[in-house]
Every structure is written in C-alpha cells, then in structure tokens.
Amino acid sequence: WLEGKNADDEAEGLWRINDKLYDLSDFASRHPGGAFWIECTRGTDITEPFESHHIEERAREMLSKFESLAGLALCWVATSTHNFFHQRDSWRMYTFNLTMMNFRNWRVSHALSHHVYANSLHDLEMSMFEPFLCWIPDRHYASKTQRWISVDTIIDRGDIKWSDLLVLTHFGEHALHHLFPTLDHGVLKHLYPELKQTMKEFDVELREINHWGHIKGQNEQLLRIKKNTLPPASTRGANILGLFSSHSPSHLIIHMSVAKALAEAGHNVTVVSMLKPTITHKDITVIVVPMKKEQELVMENQMSKNSLFSTMNRILNDMDVMIKAQAELLSDPRFLRIYETKFDLMILGYFINDFQLGVAAKLKVPVIVDWMSAPVPIIEKFTEVFPAKDQPTLHELRKNISMVFVGCHLNSEGPIRALVPAIVEIGGIQVKDKPDPLPKDIDTFLNKSKQGAVFLSLGSNIKSSSNWLPQDDILAHPNTKIFITHAGKGGITEAQYHGVPMVALPIFGDQHGNAGVMEKSGYGVALDLLTITEDSLKEAVQKVLGNENCIVMTQDRSSWIGCSLGGLLVALLALQSMPQGSEGANILGVFTSHSPSHLIIHMSIMKTLAEKGHNVTVVSSMPPKSIKHIVVPLSAEDEKILNDGMSGMVKEKPSIWNTMKSIFSSLSLLIDKQVDVLEDSRFQELYLNKGNKFDVVFVALGARFNCPVIISWSGPPMMMVNEVLGNPELSSVPQMQIAVAAGQPMNFKQRVQNFASTLGFNALNMFLTHKYNGFYKRLWGNDKSMPTFEVAKRNVSLAFCNGHAISEGPIRPNVPGIVEIGGIQIKNKPDPLPEDIKEFLDKGRHGAILFSLGSNLKGEHIQPQVIETIFKGLSSVKQQVIWKWEDTKNTPGKSANILYKKWLPQDDILAHPKIKLFITHAGKGGVAEAQYHGVPMLALPVFADQPGNADKLAESGYGLQLPLASLDLDEFKAAIKEVIENPKFADKLKVFSQLYRDRPLTAQESVVYWTEYVIRHHGAAHMQSPLVHMGFVASHNLDIYVIAVLVLYILFLINKIVWKFVWRKLCGKSNKVAQKKKVKKQ
Incomplete structure (x- = not known):
C-alpha cells in the first residue's frame, strides 16, 4: 500500500505537505514524535497526517490532566491500544500485539491509510472489513481516490458515545476522534459541547445513527454503482434554489430536469413553482405557490390562438397579469421563508421575469439562468418588489448572471452561431439515458401492435381528454413509428433523439417555427390544426410512414444528437471505446x-x-x-x-x-x-x-x-x-497585442x-x-x-x-467548429527529468530559475552586450539557473549556479517544485506551461504575439516584463528579486491554474473526441456556420441596408409629393380668395 501511495503522490522521494515538497531526512531523528513517522512516509503526501497529529498547546495542557489515569486504564484493554497508533512510540502500543496482530502494520493501515483516505479505494481497512466493526459512511459519499479527510463523511453512533466501555470496545466518538486522533478517547466526550457549538456556527449538523444502521449503510455503499459527484470537503452538496415561476408545464419539464440532474449529483435542491411538477426526486424540496383562478383563465386564453404573431399579441396585451402573478409569488409567506435558508446558487427559470434576479441579490448568491430572456417593461415591477435603496438596479443584476442554460444543441439542430462560454447548451436534458419501464397498460398496448404505433400528443399546455403520458419513454419504444405533435421544442427533441418521424400540428408560440424547420429538414410534415381534415391527416401519416428518406434522416439526426446530447458521459465513454x-x-x-x-x-x-x-x-x-x-x-x-x-x-x-x-x-x-x-x-x-x-x-x-x-x-x-x-x-474582442485584464472592457485608447x-x-x-x-x-x-x-x-x-x-x-463568442485545446502540450503527469537536471535542481536550497527564450530565438541572434547583462544578472543570484543555450561549448560565461543545456524538457522542468521563476520570451506555449504549474514569470518579448502576451501576463499580475534589446543590469536583478520574493505573483497564478485546469474535458480528451467525431460523421458539414457560404454583402446585410434606405427615400419622395400637392391646393385656394377680395376692394 505504501509503495502504491508513493507512486500516486509523486513526491519524488521527499515529503509533500500542502502541495509543496520538503526534505525531512535530517529532521527524522529529531522529530519529537519519533523517527518512524518520517521514515515510513518518505515519498508520500503527508498533509492530512501532519495537520491532524500536531495539536495546539492548549489541547496538550488539557490532555495532561487525564494522561496518567486514562493511560493506565486503557493499557489493559486490547482495543484501547488503537489510541496509541496515532502517537509517538510508546511501550503501551506493544500490548496491541496481544491481539495476534502487528502494531506496525496497523499503524500503516489505520493512521496513514484509514484516517487519510477513509472509505475510499486507498483505505486498507475497507478491504479488511474493518468498517463492519468501526463506522459506516453516508451512502451518498463518493468513494474514489480523492484525498478527502475522513471527517467529511462521518456519521457518529449516538447510542454509545457516553459510555467509556462501549466507546473503547466499539470505537465510538468517531467524529471527535478523526478531528483529534492523538487525544485519548477518555477526553473526547468532554469536547462535544464545543463541537456542537462550532457546527452550529457553520450551519452543519452532526449526523448520528445506531450500530446496525451503520452496517446497513455499509452494504448500501458497497452496492451503489453510480458515482457520486459531490465536491471535495462537502458532505451534503451545495444548497441550490430553483425559482421556476413560468406557468408553462413544458418549460417546467426542462427546469425540473436540470434540478433532477443536480439532485442526482448529490446537491440539495429547493424548487419554487406555480405548478406541481411531474419530475421529482427525493432530494428536491418543492414549494408550490399556485396562481389565482382569474389569472389561470387569462393564461389559458393566451394559448388559444394559432400563430406566433397572435400569441405574442395576446402575451403583450395581458403581460401585466403574467408579471403580476410572478411578482405576487415573491411576497407569498411560503416563499418568504426562503430567505431564512442559506443557499449557494440560484437557478432562475427565465420567462418575462427578469425582476426575480433580485432574489439572488437578496440571498447574495450567483445565479444561473435557464430557458429564455424577457422583454424590458418589467423594470417597473422590479422596483415594486425590491424597493430597498441599497438594492442594485436591474441592469446591474443582469451583469451578475454567471451562466445561461439553453435548451438546444446547435451542432445537430442549428442554426450554427457563435456562443460565449457562459452559454451552455443542454438540449435534450429531459431525455433519459435509459428509458423508464412503461406503465403496464401502455406497454401491453404497444407490444401487441404488429404494424407499429402512432403516438399523438399536443403537449402539456393544450388540454385534451387524456391523462399525462410518459412521452420520452413511449417515443423510445421500438414499436412507435410516428409522432403526431404540436411541435413543442421538448417533444421534437425527444422524437429526434429516438429517431421517430413526425407530423406537426403547431398551435402557438415557437411551434410554427419548429414545425417549419422540422419539415424542411426532412423529419416529417406539418399541417394546420384549425383546418385539418380526416383525409389530410391520413395522407400526412401515410406519407411519413412510407417515406424512407424521412425515417433515415430522422435516425441520422438521432446519431448526431446521440453523440453530443449525452454530454460528457458520452464523450468519456467514446474516449474509452476508440478503435485500437x-x-x-x-x-x-x-x-x-x-x-x-x-x-x-x-x-x-x-x-x-x-x-x-x-x-x-x-x-x-x-x-x-x-x-x-x-x-x-x-x-x-x-x-x-x-x-x-x-x-x-x-x-x-x-x-x-x-x-x-x-x-x-x-x-x-x-x-x-x-x-x-x-x-x-x-x-x-x-x-x-x-x-x-x-x-x-x-x-x-x-x-x-x-x-x-x-x-x-x-x-x-x-x-x-x-x-x-x-x-x-468582433470589434469588442481585443486583438492579440492588446492587453486587457480578464473581464474588463477596453478603454478608448485601446x-x-x-x-x-x-x-x-x-x-x-x-x-x-x-x-x-x-x-x-x-x-x-x-x-x-x-x-x-x-x-x-x-x-x-x-x-x-x-x-x-x-x-x-x-x-468571445465562438462557433461550435472552434475547439479550444489550450495546454495540449502539457502532460498530465510530468516525465522524469534527465539525471543531471534533476540533481542540479534538487541541490538548490533557495530554489531555481529557468531561463529560455524559446525555440525560434537562438543565443547568436542576441547582441553580445545583452548576453553579458543577462549572465551577470543570473550569476549573481542565489538560486540555481538552467539556461537554454544552443552552443554548450561556447557559453556566455561560467558560474557554479548556471547549467547550460541545448535542449530542455521545459514542461517537466516547470513542474519541478524548486522552480521559483521562469524568464521567458513570452511565447504562447511557455506562458501557458508556467501558468499551469503556477510559476511566476519575467518576460523579455521579441516579436509576433510575444509583446502582447507579455503585456497580458504583467497586467494580470503573473509577473513582470523588461525590454530585451535595451536590458539594464540593475533593472534585471531588481525584477528577478521582486518576482521571486513577492508572493502576490504566485498567489495570482494559483487562482489562474485552478481555472485553467477546471474543464469538462482535458485538452487531450477534446482532441480525441472531436477528431473522432469528424471521422464518425465523415466531416462536420452540419456544424458549419452559414457565414462560410455567405459573401461579404450578405453576411453584413449590406443589401438589406441599401433596400431599406431606398424604401425610406421613396417614402420620403412620395410624402414630399403628397404634401406639395396638399400645400398647393390649400395655398392656391387661399391665394385666389385673397385676390378676389383685393379686386372687389379696388
């Protein structure tokens, strides 16, 4: 086990604590806890044992009051020697051998394995059935190889915690024991008041069940086959609020599918809705605040017209009712209790309710928007609901939106368009990976149909005589041959996913557009519901059933969607099943x-x-x-x-x-x-x-x-x-040489x-x-x-x-055909360094500096006086310096702290813990590698994108830059000292490195997945942007602008002629009257 841990922790023969390597060889003999702990853990990560075995002085003073009595009493009980596994060598631990087991092996399996990797694959006690005698983890806890301290999973046994005999013989008071492993069990019970007070302050609870409950939970944990995705250091997952106030059941299906996916991942989800959802989960708390009866009638009337124009007209006319209903929800007592709960995130179901973003501001949480945007007139409603002076404006709240989930999949559905990273496509979120079993009557009815079956459903908004149907599961049945639908977005997606051709009867909203796209794509035909006849419906059904192209094209679309709508799971499975x-x-x-x-x-x-x-x-x-x-x-x-x-x-x-x-x-x-x-x-x-x-x-x-x-x-x-x-x-996107801090707009000069x-x-x-x-x-x-x-x-x-x-x-927005693979050259696990470089770096007591101006720029290209300045600066530092230099026989000079190499494994060197600074030409690859490994930089840019990269790294706080051509010795030395000794650069890079590494697919996995995606589909014509096939005039709508100007000009001319005519008539008549009066007067 120790050998395996040594290989996994990659500590290179040293001791890793908090992601830094230490050489404790000389310290082992002086370790107050004994040399065993140091010598036994060489080459491993000892962060958790280090932190949990070094208690504060106050705890030591408290321990001394109980030490003699507790120690003498516990020595005679074999199980009590577990106490001494965690302490320095003592004669009392040898009594453990009376149990016919070896205390040294148990020190490894218990103190160094179980306490650090409790209930994961690295926990040796799992394979030794120790949990049956000990304590059992919560069944939702992810058991993989993450190094999470055991207190994150603890469920204590409340039935034995106050009995010393039971505690000693059954290993009780386990939560406190994992917090303070070096304290005797006789002391731990006195810490419960402090533990409960601390947990109350952090809004967490101590979970307790009885002994048999633990055994039951252990078996549930071993039988669970679905991986849990709870984040590290979290026992309950995040608390997420879903505010889904749309009155459309089809909208709610999408929103609840999002909520269910998060609940299945281990998060606690609270949903507020006006409708009772059909999709549920045991970890979703639903609060239903229904509409008033008169509001219900208005909403039903809005859905009775058969065109997008008429629908929008009614919505705009009666919008006040819809907004008022969603605003009243926020003042309902059932909703107001929400503010008493602490949430980590809010997901807002978007449908003319921008003002509800104020809920996220009030809860002080980030917000994710799900579904669609809304018109502007709701600003007045926002000020009514959230009148506080310190409340941000609606414009400011919109800027707080972290991400938008959109119910589409452009690669398969189109239209191809550019999206910013914050827009995440979740088209097909409601489609199950594996259909649920159908109700017995429906399953029997479908199975006995020899010629197949037709499925008719006009969605959840249009009422009919039928009850609710499991639409996705019915469409997945092999006997379903055709789907007669209202062309709602969800239903079309499900039919395309399962490869079922359609007859569309659109009614309102986006349904006419969906039906038109479906028909033009060859996936079915569309009819008008208000003018439909028995013959026209029969003809449409026969046409779709008899058209092989319609069936084949729908199944082709299904394969496209199947390659992507399954999300990362499908991608990862594909990576594992590629041809060899x-x-x-x-x-x-x-x-x-x-x-x-x-x-x-x-x-x-x-x-x-x-x-x-x-x-x-x-x-x-x-x-x-x-x-x-x-x-x-x-x-x-x-x-x-x-x-x-x-x-x-x-x-x-x-x-x-x-x-x-x-x-x-x-x-x-x-x-x-x-x-x-x-x-x-x-x-x-x-x-x-x-x-x-x-x-x-x-x-x-x-x-x-x-x-x-x-x-x-x-x-x-x-x-x-x-x-x-x-x-x-886009003009709003800076070119490569314009340095703008992340998330900031360009100023006028830029x-x-x-x-x-x-x-x-x-x-x-x-x-x-x-x-x-x-x-x-x-x-x-x-x-x-x-x-x-x-x-x-x-x-x-x-x-x-x-x-x-x-x-x-x-x-910036990118079309799907742009795939980011930044850091593709960076290895997931660095290769071993050449022996001479490794030895040179290891002996650097003050760290080391890597100096490389890349692969294009050679030493002979640089002026001699600049080379001399660089040598003087680097030879004067106390750090070891590795200098990339092509001609190792003719070097700039000799210095004990400088190693010249013609070629360097740059990525592997930057991964070495002794590297404190990277002096670079600011090439894209080198900057990415340094950022990935968290190494601050001093940039000496030369050409191409290097000046821009240097500006950006300096602007972002990842290092400094100097001009190579006019390099000054004092400035050079001062810059080296500043970057190495000022921790702000390393701190900024640590944050960046976490962002850079946090991706759904690694760069290597992205390359494999998308390359094979192109191969599987014989190209990716369906992913091409329409702009590729449009000329300059069409892509910029110049012809439309010209026609618009001409139309306006013609209207102006007509208007001018009309007014001239009217003017002449009026003025001409008045002139004649005036002339007549003048003649009479004369």
Missing part, C-alpha cells in the same frame, strides 16, 4: 510552419491521437522529438536568411507592427517555403499512390485526399481562422489601437489570401478534379485553437 491499433483511422498531419514552438503544439495533437490507436502520418519542415514522419527541411541558405531576419528583430523594439513588417520582407520566406514541402515528391506520393487512404487531414488539403479537414492553430482564434469557419470577427490592429490584420489577411491562392493554382491549377481555393476552404470541419478563453481571456 491498425483498426484506428488513418490521419495525415501537414505542418509546414518553420516555427518549432508551433510544431510542439501540432505534434502534441498527433501524439494524443496516436496514443489512442490511430495511424498517424506527419509531413513537416522540421523533425519533432517523436512519431515517425516525413521531413522536408529548409536548405542551409534559407536557414541563414531566417536567422538574419530573427537577429534584425531582436535589435528592434518589440511590437506586432515590426513583426508584420518583417513578414512582408525578411521573414516572407516563412510563407513562401511552405509550398516547397507540398511540391516534394515524398509528399505527393501520399495522394498519387491510390493505396493510401486518409480519414482526416490536419490542414487544408482535404479536397486532394477526398476527406474532411481539421485545422491545428497555434494560438487563440484569429481572423485567418475565423474567416474559414465563419466565426464572427479601442483605437484595436481598430488600427484590425485594419492591419485585414491587410495581412488579404495579402496572405492572395499568396495562398497563387500557391494553390501553382500546385493543383491543372488538376480539373480539384475545386477552387475558395471552395476547398469550405471543407474545413473544425479548428483546434491553442487557447482557453475562460482563464486566459478574452471572452
């Missing part, structure tokens, strides 16, 4: 960029796919460290031109403009030479040889290989990628800079598009089977982008 070895897909990666840092990202993707069993072929201009592939390198002359260009940029002030200038001049070779790779005979053999078949290509060569294309992009989404996938280019940058990138994009088009014609212009360059670009299924907007920013 030669049965995997054939994948071609074409990576012609000459940047080693770009190749690291691309090869990390290919390595991940290869490890999943796919056959990977890579063509590149540089050899990577792994994977057999075709290398088409640059010539020595071209290498020299690139090196000269890099040297020139180092001497200039770093900026994106200098980089763009170099791209158009000295570094244009980077673009031009990429086409040489594609003209190489070794590459052309890949598609000329008919025996070669690829299932997917990474880069835009899908047309040549007749397979879908995935783009691997080395940074966050940019204009070049956005254009190919129809991702919107917006001006961003506008100028956008124009610059537009020019660059036009230049590159012109070049690419020329290359494309040069390579395949004579091949009539090849489409044009513009058409070929539309074959791109998706793009892997090296970013993670939630942690790194900026937050």
Whole structure:
C-alpha cells in the first residue's frame, strides 16, 4: 500500500505537505514524535497526517490532566491500544500485539491509510472489513481516490458515545476522534459541547445513527454503482434554489430536469413553482405557490390562438397579469421563508421575469439562468418588489448572471452561431439515458401492435381528454413509428433523439417555427390544426410512414444528437471505446510552419491521437522529438536568411507592427517555403499512390485526399481562422497585442489601437489570401478534379485553437467548429527529468530559475552586450539557473549556479517544485506551461504575439516584463528579486491554474473526441456556420441596408409629393380668395 501511495503522490522521494515538497531526512531523528513517522512516509503526501497529529498547546495542557489515569486504564484493554497508533512510540502500543496482530502494520493501515483516505479505494481497512466493526459512511459519499479527510463523511453512533466501555470496545466518538486522533478517547466526550457549538456556527449538523444502521449503510455503499459527484470537503452538496415561476408545464419539464440532474449529483435542491411538477426526486424540496383562478383563465386564453404573431399579441396585451402573478409569488409567506435558508446558487427559470434576479441579490448568491430572456417593461415591477435603496438596479443584476442554460444543441439542430462560454447548451436534458419501464397498460398496448404505433400528443399546455403520458419513454419504444405533435421544442427533441418521424400540428408560440424547420429538414410534415381534415391527416401519416428518406434522416439526426446530447458521459465513454491499433483511422498531419514552438503544439495533437490507436502520418519542415514522419527541411541558405531576419528583430523594439513588417520582407520566406514541402515528391506520393487512404487531414488539403479537414492553430482564434469557419470577427474582442485584464472592457485608447490592429490584420489577411491562392493554382491549377481555393476552404470541419478563453481571456463568442485545446502540450503527469537536471535542481536550497527564450530565438541572434547583462544578472543570484543555450561549448560565461543545456524538457522542468521563476520570451506555449504549474514569470518579448502576451501576463499580475534589446543590469536583478520574493505573483497564478485546469474535458480528451467525431460523421458539414457560404454583402446585410434606405427615400419622395400637392391646393385656394377680395376692394 505504501509503495502504491508513493507512486500516486509523486513526491519524488521527499515529503509533500500542502502541495509543496520538503526534505525531512535530517529532521527524522529529531522529530519529537519519533523517527518512524518520517521514515515510513518518505515519498508520500503527508498533509492530512501532519495537520491532524500536531495539536495546539492548549489541547496538550488539557490532555495532561487525564494522561496518567486514562493511560493506565486503557493499557489493559486490547482495543484501547488503537489510541496509541496515532502517537509517538510508546511501550503501551506493544500490548496491541496481544491481539495476534502487528502494531506496525496497523499503524500503516489505520493512521496513514484509514484516517487519510477513509472509505475510499486507498483505505486498507475497507478491504479488511474493518468498517463492519468501526463506522459506516453516508451512502451518498463518493468513494474514489480523492484525498478527502475522513471527517467529511462521518456519521457518529449516538447510542454509545457516553459510555467509556462501549466507546473503547466499539470505537465510538468517531467524529471527535478523526478531528483529534492523538487525544485519548477518555477526553473526547468532554469536547462535544464545543463541537456542537462550532457546527452550529457553520450551519452543519452532526449526523448520528445506531450500530446496525451503520452496517446497513455499509452494504448500501458497497452496492451503489453510480458515482457520486459531490465536491471535495462537502458532505451534503451545495444548497441550490430553483425559482421556476413560468406557468408553462413544458418549460417546467426542462427546469425540473436540470434540478433532477443536480439532485442526482448529490446537491440539495429547493424548487419554487406555480405548478406541481411531474419530475421529482427525493432530494428536491418543492414549494408550490399556485396562481389565482382569474389569472389561470387569462393564461389559458393566451394559448388559444394559432400563430406566433397572435400569441405574442395576446402575451403583450395581458403581460401585466403574467408579471403580476410572478411578482405576487415573491411576497407569498411560503416563499418568504426562503430567505431564512442559506443557499449557494440560484437557478432562475427565465420567462418575462427578469425582476426575480433580485432574489439572488437578496440571498447574495450567483445565479444561473435557464430557458429564455424577457422583454424590458418589467423594470417597473422590479422596483415594486425590491424597493430597498441599497438594492442594485436591474441592469446591474443582469451583469451578475454567471451562466445561461439553453435548451438546444446547435451542432445537430442549428442554426450554427457563435456562443460565449457562459452559454451552455443542454438540449435534450429531459431525455433519459435509459428509458423508464412503461406503465403496464401502455406497454401491453404497444407490444401487441404488429404494424407499429402512432403516438399523438399536443403537449402539456393544450388540454385534451387524456391523462399525462410518459412521452420520452413511449417515443423510445421500438414499436412507435410516428409522432403526431404540436411541435413543442421538448417533444421534437425527444422524437429526434429516438429517431421517430413526425407530423406537426403547431398551435402557438415557437411551434410554427419548429414545425417549419422540422419539415424542411426532412423529419416529417406539418399541417394546420384549425383546418385539418380526416383525409389530410391520413395522407400526412401515410406519407411519413412510407417515406424512407424521412425515417433515415430522422435516425441520422438521432446519431448526431446521440453523440453530443449525452454530454460528457458520452464523450468519456467514446474516449474509452476508440478503435485500437491498425483498426484506428488513418490521419495525415501537414505542418509546414518553420516555427518549432508551433510544431510542439501540432505534434502534441498527433501524439494524443496516436496514443489512442490511430495511424498517424506527419509531413513537416522540421523533425519533432517523436512519431515517425516525413521531413522536408529548409536548405542551409534559407536557414541563414531566417536567422538574419530573427537577429534584425531582436535589435528592434518589440511590437506586432515590426513583426508584420518583417513578414512582408525578411521573414516572407516563412510563407513562401511552405509550398516547397507540398511540391516534394515524398509528399505527393501520399495522394498519387491510390493505396493510401486518409480519414482526416490536419490542414487544408482535404479536397486532394477526398476527406474532411481539421485545422491545428497555434494560438487563440484569429481572423485567418475565423474567416474559414465563419466565426464572427468582433470589434469588442481585443486583438492579440492588446492587453486587457480578464473581464474588463477596453478603454478608448485601446479601442483605437484595436481598430488600427484590425485594419492591419485585414491587410495581412488579404495579402496572405492572395499568396495562398497563387500557391494553390501553382500546385493543383491543372488538376480539373480539384475545386477552387475558395471552395476547398469550405471543407474545413473544425479548428483546434491553442487557447482557453475562460482563464486566459478574452471572452468571445465562438462557433461550435472552434475547439479550444489550450495546454495540449502539457502532460498530465510530468516525465522524469534527465539525471543531471534533476540533481542540479534538487541541490538548490533557495530554489531555481529557468531561463529560455524559446525555440525560434537562438543565443547568436542576441547582441553580445545583452548576453553579458543577462549572465551577470543570473550569476549573481542565489538560486540555481538552467539556461537554454544552443552552443554548450561556447557559453556566455561560467558560474557554479548556471547549467547550460541545448535542449530542455521545459514542461517537466516547470513542474519541478524548486522552480521559483521562469524568464521567458513570452511565447504562447511557455506562458501557458508556467501558468499551469503556477510559476511566476519575467518576460523579455521579441516579436509576433510575444509583446502582447507579455503585456497580458504583467497586467494580470503573473509577473513582470523588461525590454530585451535595451536590458539594464540593475533593472534585471531588481525584477528577478521582486518576482521571486513577492508572493502576490504566485498567489495570482494559483487562482489562474485552478481555472485553467477546471474543464469538462482535458485538452487531450477534446482532441480525441472531436477528431473522432469528424471521422464518425465523415466531416462536420452540419456544424458549419452559414457565414462560410455567405459573401461579404450578405453576411453584413449590406443589401438589406441599401433596400431599406431606398424604401425610406421613396417614402420620403412620395410624402414630399403628397404634401406639395396638399400645400398647393390649400395655398392656391387661399391665394385666389385673397385676390378676389383685393379686386372687389379696388
């Protein structure tokens, strides 16, 4: 067990406490508790034993009053020696051996295993049946490998806690024992008053059941097959309030499905609703505050018209009734008691009730919105319900919305559009993974139908003579051949999920739109309910049943939805069931960029796919460290031109403009030479040889290989990628060189800079598009089977982008085809370091510094005086320094604290606990690795995105930056000292690292899932944004604006002519009258 724990804890032969490593070798002999505890736990995480075995002085004083009497009494009872497992070596612990067991083994299994990993797979006492004699965990507790201290799961035995005899023989008072393992059991009972007072202050309870209840609970725990997802350090889960005041039963089904999913995950959910829900769960408390009778009648009238326009007209006319009903709910005594309960989160069912966001503000909790937005006129109602002066405005409350659950799945349902990360698609939330058994009468009725069955339901809002039906379960039955529906969103989703074609009879709301999309997609036909006849219904049913295309297309849609609506569970299952070895897909990666840092990202993707069993072929201009592939390198002359260009940029002030200038001049070779790779005979053999078949290509060569294309992009989404996938280019999103703190808007100066940058990138994009088009014609212009360059670009299924907007920013909407894989190159578990580097780092008493300016920039590119300044600065620090330097025979100088290496396993070094600072050129990959491992940085940016990355890390508080070209020695030394000694940088990075790691799928899992998604569906045309197929005029609605202006102009002219005519008539008549009067007067 200790050997396994040693391997899992990755403490590298040292002792880990609170995520830091300590060398306690010399301290072991001086440890007041004895050397055993130190020597036995070498190479493991001892955080919990350390904290629970070192009690405060006040406790020691209290212990001394009972020590002699308790010790003498307990020594003669074999079970009481359990007391001494937790203390320093004592002759009394040897009496445990009278029980025919060995005290040393029990020290390991009990003090170091059970107390730290209670009731998990790491708890040795679970496998030794000790819980039958001891205490039993709550059956909802997640038993996996998490290192959660046992007090989180304790249920004490109230029937024995006041009897010393029973406590000693049955191991009672266990909650207190796990809190204070070194205290004798005779003392623990006197701490109960303090324990109860403390638990009362933190609003928690001490759960107590009897001995047999524990045994029953143990068996329930062992039999449970569904993993619990309670968060660490939580016994009851979060307290969540669901405020679902919509009067629509179909809306409530979606909201309650969300609540049920959270309850099944172990959270405590309280739901307030105007309707009694049909979906329930034992951990959901439902408070029903029904509408008044007159309000019910108004709501029913609103649902009687058969068009979206008429529905909206009635809703707008009677909106005051709907709002008033939802507002009155908040003043109902049954609801007011809600404010007496402490909640962690509120979920608001959204339907013309924005003012209810005030409930979250009053409870001081974050809020998640579920369903749809609402019109603005409810601001007045907000001020009526929440009149307090200190209450935030409605506009401010909307900014407090943390997330929005939307009942859709764009990949399968469409329309494809860009979404920000806070909008989470939960389409199909009400669909069960496994249908429930049908009621016996319905099951019998369906099973005896030899020709299949037709299911008719007009939803939950339209009343009929039938009672409630388990719609999802009926649609899942294999005999259900057709679904006659009102085209509600929920019903259509369920039918599509189960592959059942439909006849739609839309009535109101969104149903007409849903029916139209369903019919155009080929999943069924739509009829008008108010004009339907027996013959027209018969004809529609026969048409759907007899149309194979309708059935096949619905089943195809089902497969799309099935791949995604199951959420992460389906994704994770897919990852575990991918084809292995030669049965995997054939994948071609074409990576012609000459940047080693770009190749690291691309090869990390290919390595991940290869490890999943796919056959990977890579063509590149540089050899990577792994994977057999075709290398088409640059010539020595071209290498020299690139090196000269890099040297020139180092001497200039770093900026994106200098980089763009170099791209158009000295570094244009980077673009031009990429086409040489594609003209190489070794590459052309890949598609000329008919025996070669690829299932997917990474880069835009899908047309040549007749397979879908995935783009691997080395940074966050940019204009070049956005254009190919129809991702919107927004002026509110900062370009890569604009440093804006996370979540903050740009100021005026930054917006001006961003506008100028956008124009610059537009020019660059036009230049590159012109070049690419020329290359494309040069390579395949004579091949009539090849489409044009513009058409070929539309074959791109998706793009892997090296970013993670939630942690790194900026937050921006992305289409589903943009998949973030930031940190793909970072290993989940660092590889062992080379022996010389490991030894060099381990002996650094004051920590170590890693200095690397990346893979593009070499030492020879930097001016000698700058190199000298860097050497003087690094040789003067007390930390060990690892310096990436290409020519290890000709180094900048010799110093005992500096180790020069030509190549470095950067990610593995940054993961070492001794690294205190990373001096970097601020390349995207290096910054991500340092942020992931929580290492503060000193940035020396040179070109491309590096100045922007450096600005962002400094702005975010992750480090400092200095100019490389004009580096000053004193500033350099001061910056190193500031970053290492000021804890604010490491603290900020710790928060960032938690955000960066917290994802539903790791970067590697995302790559595998989405690559195989594209392969499974033979491309991802259904995920393409309409913008891909729209020109500049159509995508920006310029033609509509022109027509609108023309219409307004024509109306203006008509209006002008009419008024002129009226004016002439009126004025002409008055003039004639005046002239007549004048003549008479004369």
